[in-house]
Amino acid sequence: MSVHTVRPAPDRLATPAPARRVRRYGWELPPFGGLVRPRALGVFAAVLGLATAALVASVSIGQFAIPVDDVVRALTGTGGADATLIVRELRLPRALTALLVGVAFGLAGALMQAVTRNPLASPDLIGISAGASTGGVAAMLIGGATAAGAGSYPTVPFGALAGALVAAAVCYGMAFRDGTITGFRFVLVGIGVQGALTALTSWLLARADINEASRAMVWLTGSLNGRGFEHAWWMGLALLCCVPLVLALIRPYQLLQYGDDTARALGLPVDRARMLLLLASVVLAAVATAAAGPIGFVALAAPQVARRLTGTANLPLLTSGAVGAALLLLADLAARLLLAPIELPVGVVTGVVGAPYLMWLLVRANRVGRAG
Amino acid sequence: MTALLGEGLRLSYGDRVVAEGFDIALPAGKVSVLVGPNACGKSTALRALARLLTPTAGAVYLGDAPITGFSHRELARRLALLPQSPIAPDGITVRDLVARGRTPHQRWWRQWSRADEEIVERALAATGTAELADRNLDELSGGQRQRVWIALALAQETPVLLLDEPTTYLDLAFQVDVLELVAELNERNGTTVVMVLHDLNQACRYADHLVAMRAGTVIAAGPPTEVVTPELVREVFGLECRIITCPVAGTPIVVPEGRPRRGGAGFPSAGK
Numbered sequence: 001m002s003v004h005t006v007r008p009a010p011d012r013l014a015t016p017a018p019a020r021r022v023r024r025y026g027w028e029l030p031p032f033g034g035l036v037r038p039r040a041l042g043v044f045a046a047v048l049g050l051a052t053a054a055l056v057a058s059v060s061i062g063q064f065a066i067p068v069d070d071v072v073r074a075l076t077g078t079g080g081a082d083a084t085l086i087v088r089e090l091r092l093p094r095a096l097t098a099l100l101v102g103v104a105f106g107l108a109g110a111l112m113q114a115v116t117r118n119p120l121a122s123p124d125l126i127g128i129s130a131g132a133s134t135g136g137v138a139a140m141l142i143g144g145a146t147a148a149g150a151g152s153y154p155t156v157p158f159g160a161l162a163g164a165l166v167a168a169a170v171c172y173g174m175a176f177r178d179g180t181i182t183g184f185r186f187v188l189v190g191i192g193v194q195g196a197l198t199a200l201t202s203w204l205l206a207r208a209d210i211n212e213a214s215r216a217m218v219w220l221t222g223s224l225n226g227r228g229f230e231h232a233w234w235m236g237l238a239l240l241c242c243v244p245l246v247l248a249l250i251r252p253y254q255l256l257q258y259g260d261d262t263a264r265a266l267g268l269p270v271d272r273a274r275m276l277l278l279l280a281s282v283v284l285a286a287v288a289t290a291a292a293g294p295i296g297f298v299a300l301a302a303p304q305v306a307r308r309l310t311g312t313a314n315l316p317l318l319t320s321g322a323v324g325a326a327l328l329l330l331a332d333l334a335a336r337l338l339l340a341p342i343e344l345p346v347g348v349v350t351g352v353v354g355a356p357y358l359m360w361l362l363v364r365a366n367r368v369g370r371a372g
Numbered sequence: 373m374t375a376l377l378g379e380g381l382r383l384s385y386g387d388r389v390v391a392e393g394f395d396i397a398l399p400a401g402k403v404s405v406l407v408g409p410n411a412c413g414k415s416t417a418l419r420a421l422a423r424l425l426t427p428t429a430g431a432v433y434l435g436d437a438p439i440t441g442f443s444h445r446e447l448a449r450r451l452a453l454l455p456q457s458p459i460a461p462d463g464i465t466v467r468d469l470v471a472r473g474r475t476p477h478q479r480w481w482r483q484w485s486r487a488d489e490e491i492v493e494r495a496l497a498a499t500g501t502a503e504l505a506d507r508n509l510d511e512l513s514g515g516q517r518q519r520v521w522i523a524l525a526l527a528q529e530t531p532v533l534l535l536d537e538p539t540t541y542l543d544l545a546f547q548v549d550v551l552e553l554v555a556e557l558n559e560r561n562g563t564t565v566v567m568v569l570h571d572l573n574q575a576c577r578y579a580d581h582l583v584a585m586r587a588g589t590v591i592a593a594g595p596p597t598e599v600v601t602p603e604l605v606r607e608v609f610g611l612e613c614r615i616i617t618c619p620v621a622g623t624p625i626v627v628p629e630g631r632p633r634r635g636g637a638g639f640p641s642a643g644k
Contacts, residue, residue, distance in 0.1 A: 117459070177386075255475065259459030264424055266528070267448030267476035313464030 040310040040319065047309070047322040051099065052293045054329035059087055061333065063341060089228075095293060097227040098332045098346070099325045100235035102298060104288035107246060107301030108325020110306070110315045111281035114257050115274050116183030120363060122300035123285035126190025127167045129296075130197035132289035135163020137201050137216050139209045155220070157234060157290035164286035167193055170280065180260065180271065194198040222295030222347025224332050231291045238287035246280050250317060253277055255313050297354025298324050298331075304361075375400035375532055375564040376421050380430035383416050383588070390416045391588030394430070398581065403558050403565040405575040408585035409609055414568045415456060415536055417585070419451075421566065422534050423451040435533070444454045448476035452525040453534040460509055466520050467505040470495055473527025495526040499553060515546030520554065533557070535567035539574070572609075576623045578601055585609045600624040 004153050052298025060066050066074070066083050073079035074087035105123075112121045113129075123129050171193050175186040202221070205213045218225075246253075252273035262319040285299060302324035303315045309323070310316045328346065332351070335344040375396050390413040398404045398421075406414040408493040420423040421432055423439050432439040434450060442450065445548060452473075458471055469600065474488040496502040499519040518538060525533055533556065539547040555578055557563045569575045575582055576596040583593045586608045592599045605613045605626055612629040 117461075251475070255472070258456075258463045258472070259455065261424060261453070261455035262458045262460070262524075263452040263524075264444070265422065265455065266447065267445040267473060269444045313461040313468065 034125075039236065040312060040316055044310045044316070044319045044322060047306070047319060047326055051102075051322055051326040051329060054326055054333060054347040055095050055099055058333045059091045059328055059337070060099070062086075062091065062336065086339045093229045094224050094227045094332070095329065096232040097235060098224050098328050100232060100239055101224075101292045101295070102302075102328030103321040104235065104239060104242075104284045104324070105295065105299040105328065106302035106306070106321040107160045107243070108281045108284040108288065108316065109301075109324070110303035110317050110320035111246065111253065111277050111284070112299070113303050113316075114253055114315050115277045115281070116186050117257060118183050118187050119304055120300075121173060121183065121187050121190070122297075123164075123289075123291075124279065124294060125194065125358075126173055126187055127193035127197055128164050128190075128282055128285045129289050129294035129299075130194045130201070131167025132160035132164040132286045133220055133294045134197045134201045134204070135159040135161070135166070136219065136290060136293075137204050138163070140216050140219070141204055141212055157287065160290035161283070161286040163197075164282050164289065167197060171277075172278065177304070181274070198273035218345060219293045220291050222293035222350070223344040223345035224292055224335075225343060225345065227292065235287065235291050238283070242280055242284050242287075245276075246284075246317065249273070249280065251276055253317060254314055267358055293345075293347060295328065295350055297350045297357065298327050300325055300361075301357055373400040374398065374433075375435065376566065377433040378421060378430065381417075381420055381425055381432070383413065383420050383425060385416075388402070389588075392429075394588060394590070396421075396583065396590055396593075398564070398566055398583075398585045398608060400435075400564050401562045402580035403555065403567075403578055404581040404583060405574055406566070406568045406583045406585060407570075407575045407580035407608075411584045413588040414585050418453075418534055418566065418568055420534050423447060423480075424453070424455075441569070445476050448528065448530075450530055451532040451534065452528040452530040454521050454525050454536060454538060456536040456540070458521055462510065464509050465505070465507060466501055466507055466512070466523075467492070467503065468495070469520060470501075470505075470523045472525050473524045474531075476528060491529060492527050495523040498526060499523040500549075514541045515543065515549070518542060518550060519536075519553070520547070522550065525556070531562075532566070535548060535565070537568050539571070547574065550593040554578065559620035572600075572605070572626050576625065577618065577621050596623055600612065600626065609612075613625070 056068060056071065056207040058069050059071050064082075064086055066087060070079055073088055074084040074090075077084070079087070108128075109122045112123060113119055113124075116123075119154050120126075136156045137161050139155040171186060171190045172181065174189045174193075177185065186243045205216060208216070233364045252268055255266055255268045256268075256270070256273060256277065263273075264270050288295075303320040305327070306316050306319040307314075308321045310319055328350075331349040335346045338349070340345065376396075376398040378394060379425040381391060381396075382389065383391040383394060387424060388482055394413075394417065396417060396552065406417060408414050421439075422550060423432070426543060434447075436444065439447070439531070471488070471492050472482075474484070474492065477488070478484070493502070496505050499522050501516065501520050501523050504512060504516060504520070512520065518541075522535075524537065525535075533554075538550050538554070549562050551574060554565055554567065558565050569578075579596050582596045582599050584591045584599065584604060591608050592604050600615060602613055605615075614627045614629065615624050616627055620626050629631065
């Protein structure tokens, strides 16, 4: 023994590994041995089931109620003409759009909150949705399209995507300091950018023709009214591109929820990973906003709800997407039914439910003494 | 044999230059300790050695190879770092955190394995945190939490381990506990350890190789018994002192000069 003999140290490093197989890490997924926790898997399946039920309900329930078996018949082309029209042309595209937009918002929120390590970081609070709004409104008003529904302007998605990307680039650039960005700085800058962009949108609306402005206003509140298959296709295509990218980034996504130094020490190229994940989040939020308007609070709440359900420390990514879909479908159902026959824009419902949640989050963050 | 070597490093945060023309060599298989006054650049030097900070001039070598040549994953399999104030997600359990240490050894086609599990359990046992494994990190005391973070670094199974002030916020018993653990690791596995410590006496006690820094330069480096003299302490810390020999380990102990005080005597406000 050397000089290090303060006390008879037990031979700690020689402790033999337990012979018995421990099952405390979760279930292994053959063939790669990825780990899945039973509870997380169960919650994911349950939320998926809830989203499916909400999808069926929103196709079935309405002023003209269609029983579920008639819905199935309408889909397979053996139903009555009325039911087929309502299911195929009106309710199904709308419900599918809601589902896909919800998934996109849920994923976007989880990505952003993980990257910034801040539950307040959500595309709808830190300027990304505001950028998409400005871009979308600009495309509507300056693009001068005159189609019937605000959501069907063909230039809106591109305007929204461009606006969101510009807003994200501005946030990223301004939050950059000493060769890196911190999540907290990104959120603060984002709140400022949000304010500036909201003002810009108002200015655009103020100098626009009153009819066009009122149509843009409906889009701006966030509405799923009158969404057709073209929206569902557009969303589906965007998710088809983004989701594989996001899944490929799942390890960086998990590691970034630790400190930058820890993530780097564990072998993650932090800056590149953060940039890619933020980009994925911005694109998802932008396409969702383009399709349904800047629906508030879904991206904010879905990851936190998902995390509380699964009971994990990390924000569960796929479950966040599923929760987003379920939330938006239920909110849209409520928007259609609460004051029937008047239909509310879904953004009003999510706002009414989401605002108290945001307040709770802020109060709690203050009590804990940190923003995360 | 040198484990880590820095040559002609220029270390800066933005425009603020912390060190210029900085040279450092740390022996393999030994415990090296960086000491110096606050803001002398010792943590910055450690960050540069771990490639968390890119020097604007000069080069760092890990073994014989430039550290810039390693991929992020390769580096994380060779060198582990415990940052000064590490962050983990709220509500994470000890076992889940330590299991993260296996990340650099996993690929998408070969994820969690039985070997990983055994290594994590061993890291928990080695740091005395096995019985805490199912607790939340937030519920633990500072000393327990620090041992968990060390377990994370252990689970990485690297030949080189860098620790940035591992004893901060710990009471004396926990400080000794953590340092004993590090010494054991070094003796048993031959792990090269480099740490930043505040306490010069602890540094002398546990270092094979002591590096004394001041204002971004290495003033002296070598075995504590040879390096630590009253002149060195004056030069590095600006403190008059005497050196005595530790009765337990035979290493130098620094006793500051200054006003001798008799316990309990005089007015309460005297000497303020």
